[in-house]
Amino acid sequence: MGAGLVSDVARFERVVRLAAMRFATLSAMDSIETLAENVSNCRACPRLVAWREQVAEEKRAAFRDEEYWGRGVPGFGDPDARVVVVGLAPAAHGANRTGRMFTGDRSGDFLYAALYRTGFANQPESVGPGDGLELDDVWITSPVKCAPPANKPTPAERDECAGFLDRELSLLSNARVFVPLGQFGYQATCRFLGVRPRPKFAHGVEVDLGDVGGHRRSIVASFHVSQQNTFTKRLTEPMFDAVLERARELAG
């Protein structure tokens, strides 16, 4: 091997080593707090930014005296959680108003009451930051962090936001059981966890992800807690409680 080639190889190895060190430093520096700040300052999706701000400006009559959050909504809960609930996106007059996931609308009323009944929350009500709500062993998030018109993000918006979900789920180092709410959350969760082929979505469907870092990881899917499902009894309280109890059981 010529001297030139040896020094090229040495230079290449040094570059790789430095890149690995830089990556490790960045990973160690990343945190749930930094991520929350990045999410709330993000303006990457023009349609969603315009919508979340328009809703925040116009407001619903019942909330006209309130200051809407009107930004990306970070995940919420216990950073050491073993159970992670993955919804769809913030609601226009719920999380987009209060700044906290599933807080301030009927879907959230259903979700947090169930979390209280199953021992994951210290109270059934979720009104807004400062209401005393604390979650234990559960984290709540969504694949899209800004409120979309008609609750329907486009595939491009979903893909644009995927990096935030990936960072978030990677930072939740104790996460063992994922509870996606509805097809959208299910697909995003399966994508992050590399589930292939993906079993067909159904309420209560379970996916065993095998052993990861000495712990079993699984998915337990549920219908979404939307009013559309809960008012029609497609999703009832006992059905949803059973999913949460199963998640706790699988978390070990």
Ligand code: SF4
């Ligand atoms: S949806 Fe996600 S990527 Fe798009 S603007 Fe909101 S936070 Fe940013």
